[in-house]
Every structure is written in C-alpha cells, then in structure tokens.
Amino acid sequence: MIQKGIHLLRHQGRPFDLRVLTQKSPAGQWVSTGIIGRVAAKNKIITNHHSGGVVHHYKPLMLEHMTDTEAENIRRELYVLGVNVAAQLQKSYPHLKEIGLDVAIDNRWNIWILEVNTKPALFPFKKFFKDPSVYQKVKKYANAYGRKLSSKKKAN
Numbered sequence: 613m614i615q616k617g618i619h620l621l622r623h624q625g626r627p628f629d630l631r632v633l634t635q636k637s638p639a640g641q642w643v644s645t646g647i648i649g650r651v652a653a654k655n656k657i658i659t660n661h662h663s664g665g666v667v668h669h670y671k672p673l674m675l676e677h678m679t680d681t682e683a684e685n686i687r688r689e690l691y692v693l694g695v696n697v698a699a700q701l702q703k704s705y706p707h708l709k710e711i712g713l714d715v716a717i718d719n720r721w722n723i724w725i726l727e728v729n730t731k732p733a734l735f736p737f738k739k740f741f742k743d744p745s746v747y748q749k750v751k752k753y754a755n756a757y758g759r760k761l762s763s764k765k766k767a768n
C-alpha cells in the first residue's frame with residue numbers, strides 16, 4: 613500500500629504522532645479514554661515502540677507548537693474522531709469493543725489517520741500518567757468487555 617508521507621510535528625527534531633484509545637463503556641457508549649504521544653527515536657521517521665519510539669504526554673508535546681487552548685481543542689477533536697471512527701467501523705464489525713487510532717498532526721495542524729488498530733496496546737496507559745484514574749478507566753472498560761489484561765511476568 614502506498615501512502616502520502618505526512619510531515620509530522622516534531623519534538624527536539626524528532627517526529628511524533630499520537631495514539632488515541634477509544635473503548636466501549638460498560639453502558640455501551642463509545643468513549644475515548646486516553647491519548648498519548650509517541651516520539652520517534654533519533655534519525656528515525658517511525659514512532660513505534662519496537663523502532664525505539666518513546667511515549668510522551670500529549671500536552672507538553674503539543675505546547676511546543678500551540679497554545680493550551682489550541683491543544684485542548686485538538687484533544688477534543690481527536691476524542692470525537694475516535695468515537696466516530698469506532699461507530700463507523702462497528703457497522704461492519706459488530707463485535708468491536710476498542711480501537712487505537714494512530715494519528716499524525718502536520719505543521720498546519722491537519723489531522724491525519726495513519727492507521728486504526730483493533731487490538732491496541734493498553735500498557736502505554738499504565739504507570740505512565742501521574743493521574744492513575746486514566747488507567748483505572750481503561751482497565752475497567754477492558755474488563756467489562758472481557759479483554760484479558762496481561763499481568764506481566766506471571767510465574768509459569
């Protein structure tokens with residue numbers, strides 16, 4: 613598949629993109645429960661964990677390029693985007709319970725969907741946020757729809 617290359621916003625010279633997590637709530641509503649930034653490793657153009665990409669908080673990354681209000685407006689836009697994409701995909705995939713959107717922001721602040729993941733990693737939302745309620749909610753929703761959360765290093 614050929615895609616147009618997007619010029620991602622940068623943090624200290626390294627491109628970053630965003631991961632928006634959207635989950636089905638126990639009450640059956642789609643809710644965007646978290647957003648994180650992923651910064652590419654030095655001299656890399658992709659931000660994935662296995663390519664050396666590092667997770668960052670959304671706000672400080674965005675504040676290098678815009679005001680607080682602008683960053684919060686884009687956050688809201690991304691949360692709505694996650695909900696709309698999930699609702700649309702659910703029409704074809706009725707059992708869908710969670711999605712992870714890989715989103716690029718370019719230097720004109722256009723929002724580009726790079727990829728939609730149907731089994732998104734939840735661990736980046738754990739331990740990372742100072743506010744533990746973020747992961748509490750992620751976990752609560754995941755448990756409610758029956759996703760097994762891998763508890764690390766279980767004894768064999």
Ligand SMILES: Nc1ncnc2c1ncn2[C@@H]1O[C@H](COP(=O)(O)OP(=O)(O)O)[C@@H](O)[C@H]1O
Pocket residue numbers: 615616617618619620629657658659660714716726727
């Ligand atoms: N069109 C694009 N323009 C710029 N960067 C891209 C583009 N597509 C992918 N990337 C970068 O590569 C990463 C991995 O691509 P992605 O499509 O999410 O595949 P996967 O996560 O399955 O390896 C993205 O998170 C992003 O950093």
Ligand SMILES: [Mg+2]
Pocket residue numbers: 714727
């Ligand atoms: Mg991806």
